């Protein structure tokens with residue numbers, strides 16, 4: 001069987017499951033992209049089975065410490081384990097991520113469940129080549145109404161996979177109403193659109209909403225309204241949602257109606273919105289919101305654009321702080337892999353220095369439990385968030 005001999009000091013010897021091209025001593029047996037390879041150290045000790053793709057910087061991803069093929073039994077077992085975990089962590093939830101890549105021992109496979117519709121992504125060549133098998137197993141396990149393959153991630157290019165989005169099983173689902181953590185959402189999974197919900201934020205909707213009763217809430221970068229809806233349902237005095245996308249704002253309005261709550265939904269660039277509103281407060285206007293949520297997109301895809309991204313993060317934090325009254329609350333999230341937790345916190349701290357205010361930590365946030373974090377693979381932890389309270393008089 002084909003395999004790789006791994007150079008000493010590679011990250012795999014420190015618990016990681018990835019092998020970078022620079023960490024390989026020799027390749028033997030002429031493996032093809034997407035093949036299963038054996039990993040060995042220089043003394044011929046066996047390190048496990050991995051999926052191989054020389055087109056990617058990550059040339060191999062270990063999926064088992066034993067000799068293991070990517071066969072039907074393997075997929076059926078791992079996917080069943082992933083479902084069992086979700087049942088334990090999120091019992092009865094109809095909308096959730098059921099398979100998340102490395103975190104479920106299935107590198108590159110993502111399966112999101114929206115009631116009886118599944119959305120599948122394959123981000124590694126090995127998974128991509130086995131889509132037919134994966135589809136059959138998902139059909140056996142879920143009996144879904146439809147399966148949509150949505151391979152549209154910018155990460156595909158690095159693996160040499162052609163982007164494609166199509167209906168693999170059943171028919172293209174018309175928009176339908178689904179419930180996630182007690183919130184009703186209109187789910188539109190049409191293959192022509194960027195899809196779905198931010199399932200990784202679901203837990204945080206509930207956690208932030210616990211602070212919302214009686215408060216006036218501003219949800220910036222709201223997308224389809226998750227935070228704002230949860231806050232409105234939890235008794236917020238008023239909710240304003242801002243997103244640059246007209247479509248997202250239309251969805252916020254639809255979702256507010258579905259849940260019987262009222263939300264002021266504004267389609268605008270949040271930078272412009274925050275600038276205008278914070279200038280008004282600095283010029284003496286009364287603060288309009290007591291709880292501000294910031295959940296921007298990742299402003300950076302690589303290390304090069306990080307400095308610019310951090311300037312953007314700092315600006316929105318400073319403006320939000322300037323708009324809050326004493327005792328006001330800021331909940332802020334960062335989903336960028338490149339902006340570390342420490343950098344993110346430093347950025348918030350810098351904004352607080354410029355805004356002459358003191359922040360007290362109320363809560364830390366992470367990704368929802370259907371996106372499990374593995375200690376040995378730090379890349380599985382990407383979403384971080386903090387809720388701070390503006391402390392009076394310092």
Ligand code: SAH
Pocket residue numbers: 197198201221222223224225226227242243244245248268269270271295296297
């Ligand atoms: N909070 C959302 C997820 C936010 S994703 C949720 O939990 O569902 C980021 C959102 O920011 C997207 O909806 C995108 O349309 C929006 N966005 C991107 N740039 C923006 C900008 N400059 N101003 C306002 N919204 C923006």
